[in-house]
Amino acid sequence: MAASTSPAAAAWAFAVATCVKLLLIPTYRSTDFDVHRYWLALTHALPARQWYTDQSSKWTLDYPPFFAYFSRLLSLPAPLVDATLVSVPVPDSPPFAHLLYLRLTVAFSDLVLLWSVLLLARDARRRQRPFLALSLVLWSPALLAVDHIHFQYNGFLMGLLLLSLYFLEQGWDLAGGVVFASLLCSKHLFLVAAPVYFMYLFRHYCCGRGVIKGLGRLVLMGSGVATVFAAAFAPFVYYGQVKQLFDRLFPFGRGLCHAYWAPNFWVFYIMLDKVLAFLLRRLGFNVAIPEASFTGGLVSNSSLFAVLPKVTPITTFLLVILAMTPCLFKAFCNPQPKYIIRWVSYACTCGFIFGWHVHEKASLHFTIPLALISMDNLNDSSHYFLLSIVSCYSLFPLLFENQEYLIKVMLLLTYAALMWVGFTSHFAANSDKEGKRVNWSGSTVQNGLIGSIGLSYLLGIAAIELWSRVFHHRVFGDRLPFLPLIMVSFYCGIGMMYSWMWQLVYIVRHT
Numbered sequence: 001m002a003a004s005t006s007p008a009a010a011a012w013a014f015a016v017a018t019c020v021k022l023l024l025i026p027t028y029r030s031t032d033f034d035v036h037r038y039w040l041a042l043t044h045a046l047p048a049r050q051w052y053t054d055q056s057s058k059w060t061l062d063y064p065p066f067f068a069y070f071s072r073l074l075s076l077p078a079p080l081v082d083a084t085l086v087s088v089p090v091p092d093s094p095p096f097a098h099l100l101y102l103r104l105t106v107a108f109s110d111l112v113l114l115w116s117v118l119l120l121a122r123d124a125r126r127r128q129r130p131f132l133a134l135s136l137v138l139w140s141p142a143l144l145a146v147d148h149i150h151f152q153y154n155g156f157l158m159g160l161l162l163l164s165l166y167f168l169e170q171g172w173d174l175a176g177g178v179v180f181a182s183l184l185c186s187k188h189l190f191l192v193a194a195p196v197y198f199m200y201l202f203r204h205y206c207c208g209r210g211v212i213k214g215l216g217r218l219v220l221m222g223s224g225v226a227t228v229f230a231a232a233f234a235p236f237v238y239y240g241q242v243k244q245l246f247d248r249l250f251p252f253g254r255g256l257c258h259a260y261w262a263p264n265f266w267v268f269y270i271m272l273d274k275v276l277a278f279l280l281r282r283l284g285f286n287v288a289i290p291e292a293s294f295t296g297g298l299v300s301n302s303s304l305f306a307v308l309p310k311v312t313p314i315t316t317f318l319l320v321i322l323a324m325t326p327c328l329f330k331a332f333c334n335p336q337p338k339y340i341i342r343w344v345s346y347a348c349t350c351g352f353i354f355g356w357h358v359h360e361k362a363s364l365h366f367t368i369p370l371a372l373i374s375m376d377n378l379n380d381s382s383h384y385f386l387l388s389i390v391s392c393y394s395l396f397p398l399l400f401e402n403q404e405y406l407i408k409v410m411l412l413l414t415y416a417a418l419m420w421v422g423f424t425s426h427f428a429a430n431s432d433k434e435g436k437r438v439n440w441s442g443s444t445v446q447n448g449l450i451g452s453i454g455l456s457y458l459l460g461i462a463a464i465e466l467w468s469r470v471f472h473h474r475v476f477g478d479r480l481p482f483l484p485l486i487m488v489s490f491y492c493g494i495g496m497m498y499s500w501m502w503q504l505v506y507i508v509r510h511t
Contacts, residue, residue: 021107024103070109115159133373178228263488320355341372378427386457389416
């Protein structure tokens with residue numbers, strides 16, 4: 001299970017994942033399917049100057065230009081399947097051929113993820129990564145659920161991120177910076193990792209090589225990144241659409257939280273405000289209750305809180321940078337390639353925990369890279385075991401139809417069992433080298449992997465799921481329909497906050 005990885009073994013793991021993806025083709029699809037279906041038609045049927053101005057559909061293009069070019073590329077073979085796939089307006093009820101084609105484009109684009117995983121089979125020290133660590137990326141249940149049921153292209157985007165991290169691990173900083181710039185021009189939400197990239201590349205690539213050579217490298221890196229951004233944005237600058245494009249990319253008016261609250265710091269902030277407002281009203285104070293209700297599942301950008309101060313985008317930005325500061329300090333003082341995956345993952349975690357209008361799916365941005373280092377030591381395995389389960393469970397509300405319930409449960413349980421068996425067997429086999437004694441069952445390793453507190457927390461997830469599926473309707477009937485969602489957000493938020501603090505402590509102490 002934890003043997004060294006060969007290209008054939010990784011390809012086999014990818015083939016198994018692909019078979020699962022094909023079986024998921026007929027499953028539920030979210031409105032994101034309609035979004036990408038429209039973007040496919042938009043980029044094929046209309047010239048580029050109309051991509052960010054077209055208003056013929058509510059599914060307006062709000063990703064950066066490279067993703068629009070990517071959609072255009074995927075649309076090229078589409079007329080061979082059905083001409084209406086790339087016609088505007090798109091059909092209201094897509095036939096099965098449309099569903100099949102778009103599902104296959106997601107699976108096909110995952111080849112970028114496979115390529116990156118194959119390259120990352122060796123770490124920064126040129127050591128082979130365990131097969132299980134790479135399989136945890138390819139078999140991620142969260143990635144399968146979000147991309148191949150809910151419908152998105154995160155596998156392709158995560159492949160670009162991992163490719164950039166591979167280049168940085170190997171010391172090819174210029175290539176790593178250029179690929180990361182390409183990623184930003186494909187999905188701007190990865191911008192949260194830019195401070196770590198800047199600090200690391202400035203210190204590792206530009207500094208310590210003399211003034212002239214350092215300046216030359218700084219100019220070279222800046223030129224490479226600028227070229228990428230020019231290729232993406234120059235046409236739209238020429239069209240005079242810069243403001244329109246950036247309004248699409250950064251719609252701050254959407255509010256602090258998404259309709260389903262991501263499990264982050266703001267869940268606790270919102271809940272505290274609700275509790276304080278309730279207590280103050282009971283004590284006789286005249287506290288105005290904002291329109292965003294305790295069970296409404298939606299927080300707008302006006303009259304956000306009854307008691308606590310209003311949160312603005314600049315507030316969240318400053319909190320993200322503040323939380324990231326210890327990592328930036330470490331990257332500046334000790335820019336070593338072996339830590340780059342950990343630092344970038346932590347930066348993405350900070351964005352998830354404290355960011356503005358965070359989607360629950362953004363947890364993929366740090367859980368996928370952390371899988372690569374999940375077997376570096378027992379502490380990493382313990383952390384990843386808990387984090388990956390919490391991250392996947394927090395996505396359960398996305399797949400709300402009954403026909404997908406067993407699928408999402410089995411994906412999570414299978415992944416958890418794979419981690420348990422793989423981690424415990426790996427560290428039990430290596431315990432003699434570390435000078436530790438374990439019995440034949442590996443019980444000491446098992447206790448170290450999960451612990452009583454971790455086990456109690458995971459049992460709490462099972463309890464919440466049991467309440468949501470069985471008891472909530474019996475107790476409340478049709479009342480408080482969003483209470484189960486709030487419970488999932490709040491409880492998973494505890495696990496996410498723990499992960500953020502664990503990563504912070506590890507980075508401060510060990511990097």
